[in-house]
Amino acid sequence: MQNESLSISVPSPAYTSAKQKIAIALAGIGILLVLVVWAAGRVVAPVPISLAALGFVLAGVLVFVREEYLKYPEGIKNNGAWFRGLTARGVWGWLLGVLITGFYVCLYWFPQYLAGLIQLFDPFSRLLRDRAADQWFVYGAFYTAAVLFMGIKFIYKYRHNPYQRLRTFSVMFFQLGFAFLIPGLLLRLQHPEIYFTYFWPLSYYQGTPMAYQGYSGSGLGTFFFFFGLAMFFIGTPILTYFFGKRWYCSWVCGCGGLAETAGDPFRHLSDKSLTAWKIERWMIHSILAFVVLMTALLWINVATGKSIFQEYSQLFYKMYSFAIGSVFSGVVGVGFYPLLGSRVWCRFGCPMAAWLGIWQKKKSKFRITVNGGQCISCGNCSTYCEMGIDVRAYAQKGQDVVRASCVGCGICSAVCPRGVLRLEGANSHPPAFLSRTL
Amino acid sequence: MKIIILGNGVSGITAARYIRKLSDHEITVISDEADYFFSRTALMYVFMGHMRRKDVQPYEDWFWDKNRIALLRDRVSHIDFEAKTLQTAHGKSIAYDKLILAVGSQSNKFGWPGQDLDGVHGLYRWQDLEAMERHSRGLNRAVIVGGGLIGIEMAEMFHSRHIPVTFLVRESSFWDIVLPPQESAMINRHINEHGIGLRLQTELKEILPGENGKCRAITTSTGETIPCGFVGLTAGVSPNVGFLKNTALDINRGILVNEYLETNQPDVYAIGDCAEIRQPQPGRRSIEAVWYTGRMMGETVAHTICRQATAYNPGIWFNSAKFFDIEYQVYGDIQPREPETRASLYWEHAEGKKSIRLAYDRHSGAVTGFNLMGIRYRHEVCEKWLHAGTQIEEVLPNLGLANFDPEFFPQHESELVAEYNRQTGKNLVVKRKRGLPAVLQFLNKQHSSS
Ligand SMILES: Cc1cc2nc3c(=O)[nH]c(=O)nc-3n(C[C@H](O)[C@H](O)[C@H](O)COP(=O)(O)OP(=O)(O)OC[C@H]3O[C@@H](n4cnc5c(N)ncnc54)[C@H](O)[C@@H]3O)c2cc1C
Numbered sequence A: 001m002q003n004e005s006l007s008i009s010v011p012s013p014a015y016t017s018a019k020q021k022i023a024i025a026l027a028g029i030g031i032l033l034v035l036v037v038w039a040a041g042r043v044v045a046p047v048p049i050s051l052a053a054l055g056f057v058l059a060g061v062l063v064f065v066r067e068e069y070l071k072y073p074e075g076i077k078n079n080g081a082w083f084r085g086l087t088a089r090g091v092w093g094w095l096l097g098v099l100i101t102g103f104y105v106c107l108y109w110f111p112q113y114l115a116g117l118i119q120l121f122d123p124f125s126r127l128l129r130d131r132a133a134d135q136w137f138v139y140g141a142f143y144t145a146a147v148l149f150m151g152i153k154f155i156y157k158y159r160h161n162p163y164q165r166l167r168t169f170s171v172m173f174f175q176l177g178f179a180f181l182i183p184g185l186l187l188r189l190q191h192p193e194i195y196f197t198y199f200w201p202l203s204y205y206q207g208t209p210m211a212y213q214g215y216s217g218s219g220l221g222t223f224f225f226f227f228g229l230a231m232f233f234i235g236t237p238i239l240t241y242f243f244g245k246r247w248y249c250s251w252v253c254g255c256g257g258l259a260e261t262a263g264d265p266f267r268h269l270s271d272k273s274l275t276a277w278k279i280e281r282w283m284i285h286s287i288l289a290f291v292v293l294m295t296a297l298l299w300i301n302v303a304t305g306k307s308i309f310q311e312y313s314q315l316f317y318k319m320y321s322f323a324i325g326s327v328f329s330g331v332v333g334v335g336f337y338p339l340l341g342s343r344v345w346c347r348f349g350c351p352m353a354a355w356l357g358i359w360q361k362k363k364s365k366f367r368i369t370v371n372g373g374q375c376i377s378c379g380n381c382s383t384y385c386e387m388g389i390d391v392r393a394y395a396q397k398g399q400d401v402v403r404a405s406c407v408g409c410g411i412c413s414a415v416c417p418r419g420v421l422r423l424e425g426a427n428s429h430p431p432a433f434l435s436r437t438l
Numbered sequence B: 001m002k003i004i005i006l007g008n009g010v011s012g013i014t015a016a017r018y019i020r021k022l023s024d025h026e027i028t029v030i031s032d033e034a035d036y037f038f039s040r041t042a043l044m045y046v047f048m049g050h051m052r053r054k055d056v057q058p059y060e061d062w063f064w065d066k067n068r069i070a071l072l073r074d075r076v077s078h079i080d081f082e083a084k085t086l087q088t089a090h091g092k093s094i095a096y097d098k099l100i101l102a103v104g105s106q107s108n109k110f111g112w113p114g115q116d117l118d119g120v121h122g123l124y125r126w127q128d129l130e131a132m133e134r135h136s137r138g139l140n141r142a143v144i145v146g147g148g149l150i151g152i153e154m155a156e157m158f159h160s161r162h163i164p165v166t167f168l169v170r171e172s173s174f175w176d177i178v179l180p181p182q183e184s185a186m187i188n189r190h191i192n193e194h195g196i197g198l199r200l201q202t203e204l205k206e207i208l209p210g211e212n213g214k215c216r217a218i219t220t221s222t223g224e225t226i227p228c229g230f231v232g233l234t235a236g237v238s239p240n241v242g243f244l245k246n247t248a249l250d251i252n253r254g255i256l257v258n259e260y261l262e263t264n265q266p267d268v269y270a271i272g273d274c275a276e277i278r279q280p281q282p283g284r285r286s287i288e289a290v291w292y293t294g295r296m297m298g299e300t301v302a303h304t305i306c307r308q309a310t311a312y313n314p315g316i317w318f319n320s321a322k323f324f325d326i327e328y329q330v331y332g333d334i335q336p337r338e339p340e341t342r343a344s345l346y347w348e349h350a351e352g353k354k355s356i357r358l359a360y361d362r363h364s365g366a367v368t369g370f371n372l373m374g375i376r377y378r379h380e381v382c383e384k385w386l387h388a389g390t391q392i393e394e395v396l397p398n399l400g401l402a403n404f405d406p407e408f409f410p411q412h413e414s415e416l417v418a419e420y421n422r423q424t425g426k427n428l429v430v431k432r433k434r435g436l437p438a439v440l441q442f443l444n445k446q447h448s449s450s
């Protein structure tokens, strides 16, 4: 493993204690069970095996929590983040990246290779949804398990911090309830499968005529169609004005939920360079523009009797769902957690984040204020900002952080060793401390 | 004009940045320690694996070219103040029109037997960090000598690598020359809670050599022999002025400067850790080896050089630190034992990891200092109160305004006020909670009335 931390040697390998290894081994057995089923393509006893897999992973998480967090006084737990292969782009990090990426590739384009996993989760699917499992159910189950298990880990990691505990509880709640159980129950009750926390344009399908027509005959579906639009046009500006984009990105959204829980060990891998910021602004706004244009074309087709833009708009839609919906948000967005950090999609791709960001930047009370002259320029805030914001650049100048991309996770404030940063809301900001010293 | 800045720490770099903002002068920054400016304050986090070297460099590498700040990695061995030239170890001779000395500090060594053995190090320079790294492999124990801010950081560093640590502290309680007894006791408890072998009232007697000039063990003033492969000497720092002694430069402990940061030599300034202010402002010391004073001096000297002579004005004392998991902030004057004329109001959380202390003048009631453990207070608010000499009974009901803890954290101001009421028989209540809108109102009001 290459050690990027110090120019010299690799620090002592004693970084992982015996009990931590037990924890990792336990979780590893669970994951291995899943891998075996995946590779075998079928499964004999799905119920015991799936329960065992989940049980082992949960046991691993709990042992890890005990060994790594509860045995020590509460506080910031980032020791060795840049030394461990898993969290510092070492061999384990790459392996994990390949594994997740492979799963996403199968999920989107080769679901036939997921047959074993689909069988594995079939009993669950029948229990919840009263119908057979498909690859999307498998995906939802993995996703929810990841948010819940890693959420538990995160809550213990930050057990001294009520903001972090509450926020994590919130994303776990929304993932389990609104992105897993409720859509499943709706199916069971013969309603359309609705994800109440995903709106257009993050869920790009939701704003299209296809979605509208698909909901016809379902009062609930039609309601959700207009609810989603209202959230976009009215809900987002109002909520973002008062709370910043965090009301969605780090408290509700499922993508954010996964990033904040399963992605937390990788948050320091985000790129902090000015170049990355430039790419981010260009890219995320282009994607928002594309999605708006694409959706508009689809509606113009309907309005004009499906004549003029027919082919182009369908082509656009297909392009978007392949390049952005699948490759970017899934394969790269999650598959590359161990390589590029946890919020690549949220930062460079998500059109909803772009829209929230515009409001956050232009019309919001939300800001991160800086505590006078206390900053020692250490860089913890910038390093652990999953959005790659160079928080230190603001803090050392005594300047409020007002950035479109900030998801309000509050980690910069948590890791700051000098109590410099606070997430809060007001229409103006304190006089910059440094300009008063002369 | 050609400006040479000797030292690429926070003070030298801040000076360079502001000179560039204010002028087109030619700027060269010289350092023998590192190619690029890094945050010395973050050394510990590199060792603990929280950050890489790159992460503790506040500016990207292109920054220097873009801002036309030339960087030279070399050691200055001699300065000829008359001829206005520097001599470097690599044999270069460099002329200057203005020279800013920002040469920082060095670790103190008090002539302990064995202090130059292999495995005995202070923690100040990047190279010290590398030495710690080299010695950490298979290290049986580290002994840290000196109970100050750097000592406790070093203890935390080794502890993070699961290396046993013994921590020798001369005083009867950790950092009790600065912290009041309760806060100091809190940190003693916390150090022990982390499993560090804290030895109070214990001094280093001797470092014993082993094979190949390596240290093997130490003996203490209490007669103990402790085997250890590493000894951390963290008994304070002092200005790094050795190479300037016996020149025309006026030096006491540090390089003596007036309020404009001018030395006794024409066109030569000194800033940061190495500067000793001849007449410090009331409530400030002549040498203050902290981050923000270096930054303020750098900004000040840039104004003096590029605009008009500007006096260094650090304002009211403040500082912060973190002892393992407990954050510490101070605003104003807090004495380990307050003088008779002052009262000290203290509240401590039942779990013993948070406290609030307010010191105030018994006679006038004016608040004189805030000391916080495990709780964050807002600099601007405390400073306003201190500056205006606000009465304790006006501060207490509004104390919530000062709270800077994140949302949903409990606020303990009313518990402190209850303590005050208990002591005085008064009946004050906390009227204000934390929050930016109220703070802005408060700050603006104070502004217009002052
Ligand atoms: C481990 C540690 C933790 C700290 N934590 C805190 C903290 O939490 N809060 C706080 O306020 N302060 C802290 N400090 C103190 C703070 O870092 C210093 O006050 C500050 O860095 C001083 O900056 P400076 O620019 O004056 O000098 P320095 O940063 O020391 O820079 C001086 C530079 O000049 C170079 N130099 C010197 N002589 C020569 C020469 N002859 N030729 C070439 N180059 C030369 C040196 O090599 C050095 O690079 C800490 C210090 C240490 C060591």
Ligand code: SF4
Pocket: A368, A381, A384, A385, A386, A387, A388, A389, A391, A401, A405, A406, A407, A408, A409, A410, A411, A412, A413
């Ligand atoms: S700036 Fe702070 S709150 Fe915002 S995303 Fe970065 S770490 Fe989270």
Ligand code: SF4
Pocket: A374, A375, A376, A377, A378, A379, A380, A381, A382, A391, A392, A395, A396, A415, A416, A417, A418, A419, A420, A421
């Ligand atoms: S973590 Fe805190 S002290 Fe360090 S650079 Fe960021 S704001 Fe400054």
